[in-house]
Amino acid sequence: MDKQPFWKTKNLQEMNKSEWEALCDGCGKCCMLKLEDADSGEIYYTDVGCKLLDCDSCRCQHYNERKTLVPDCVILAADRLDALHWMPETCAYRLLNEGHELPNWHPLVTGSTDSTNLSGNSVSGQVVSEASVSEADILNHIRKW
Ligand code: SF4
Ligand code: SF4
Numbered sequence: 001m002d003k004q005p006f007w008k009t010k011n012l013q014e015m016n017k018s019e020w021e022a023l024c025d026g027c028g029k030c031c032m033l034k035l036e037d038a039d040s041g042e043i044y045y046t047d048v049g050c051k052l053l054d055c056d057s058c059r060c061q062h063y064n065e066r067k068t069l070v071p072d073c074v075i076l077a078a079d080r081l082d083a084l085h086w087m088p089e090t091c092a093y094r095l096l097n098e099g100h101e102l103p104n105w106h107p108l109v110t111g112s113t114d115s116t117n118l119s120g121n122s123v124s125g126q127v128v129s130e131a132s133v134s135e136a137d138i139l140n141h142i143r144k145w
Contacts, residue, residue, distance in 0.1 A: 022108060029145045032048060032123065033048045058122050058123055
């Protein structure tokens with residue numbers, strides 16, 4: 001009988017560090033600036049990347065120091081799943097936590113680290129850095145990912 005992959009047999013709290021890290025598909029969507037409606041609490045994503053995001057590779061340029069350099073950066077952890085409800089709908093952590101399967105383009109499913117980008121599910125090449133957008137212009141950058 002085929003052995004089931006870890007994401008089908010373990011919940012998020014049961015995963016070890018390498019399994020947890022492997023779940024991230026590298027889409028970069030969670031590194032987009034977000035706006036919150038003060039009345040409804042609704043969160044709106046933009047196509048404006050955090051100042052530390054490399055907008056081509058979708059990687060944080062200072063991953064180990066991210067919380068120091070960007071205090072608002074949310075670091076997901078198994079004991080901090082409360083932040084998942086506003087993560088992008090395609091986020092692997094959110095999907096599994098809500099009882100869904102990983103999408104067929106996820107690198108763990110395809111076996112290829114390029115599949116997020118090749119399937120059009122990363123922000124690569126579709127975003128600008130916050131350094132190039134004024135505060136007054138941010139509403140023009142709302143985007144549903
Ligand atoms: S949205 Fe989720 S899967 Fe995508 S980069 Fe962020 S943590 Fe990783
Ligand atoms: S600090 Fe890094 S991980 Fe955090 S939002 Fe910015 S680019 Fe993303």
